Amino acid sequence: MKIGDKIKEERLRKEWTQEQLAQLLNVSRSTVSSWEVARNYPDLETIVAISDLFGISLDRLLREDKQMAKDTTKKLKRGQLYKYALIALSIIVLLYFGYNAKLRLDEHTYRSNLEEYGWENIQSSSPAQSKDESNAYELAENDITYKSHLLTAEDSIGFPLPEQNISVITTKDDFVVDVSYENEIGVSISPENDQTVSKQFYVTVDRNGNLAESDSSWSEDERQAILNYLSTYQDTHQELIDKTLEKISEITGK
Known part of the structure; x- marks a missing residue:
């Protein structure tokens, strides 16, 4: 059973409307509808909230939905790549500004030395x-x-x-x-x-x-x-x- 079907099943078991579930999860009714018809999936944070709300384990919620598992894995990998790219960019920026500061210090030193040794x-x-x-x-x-x-x-x-x-x-x-x-x-x-x-x-x-x-x-x-x-x-x-x-x-x- 796909995660959308499980969300719908648990919602109906509790006799909630899509609007009521949407309010509990702080999303729109159309978002809940799109989950239940498998147009898209909830994000990881929302999946945890759904698990708590319905009182079912994440394992039970996700076990049979292989596509959901694949998409979740892709999102995690993209998140890791983004994190590594951000770290690399931060290092490059720090090196650039550090190098630039060194050049400015050198320039100041050279001008001082030129003046000290009598250059006009x-x-x-x-x-x-x-x-x-x-x-x-x-x-x-x-x-x-x-x-x-x-x-x-x-x-x-x-x-x-x-x-x-x-x-x-x-x-x-x-x-x-x-x-x-x-x-x-x-x-x-x-x-x-x-x-x-x-x-x-x-x-x-x-x-x-x-x-x-x-x-x-x-x-x-x-x-x-x-x-x-x-x-x-x-x-x-x-x-x-x-x-x-x-x-x-x-x-x-x-």
């Missing part, structure tokens, strides 16, 4: 550029100039590590070294420093100033000219690289 915050008089320019800093020491653009916490989302939101470009005369967010070191090769170089190149080097990556578009003569340039000015590049990494360490406190 470059402000723009143009309203359209003021936001970006307020994150630009410059420091001049003897014949070397350092420039940095500080990424905000919002800009930093998606970068592998919070401490990688500092880059510094260092210039001395016509020599330029750039240490980027990913700690990639670049060197600008200028004909103004060496006439054997035919044009301006930007190359990636290691911490010792040696070529780290070649470009397939270079001719063999260009590649050899670049290698000769790096070898000739390796001491200058090495000095600028060391000083740049030292500045980044001061800013990040690492």
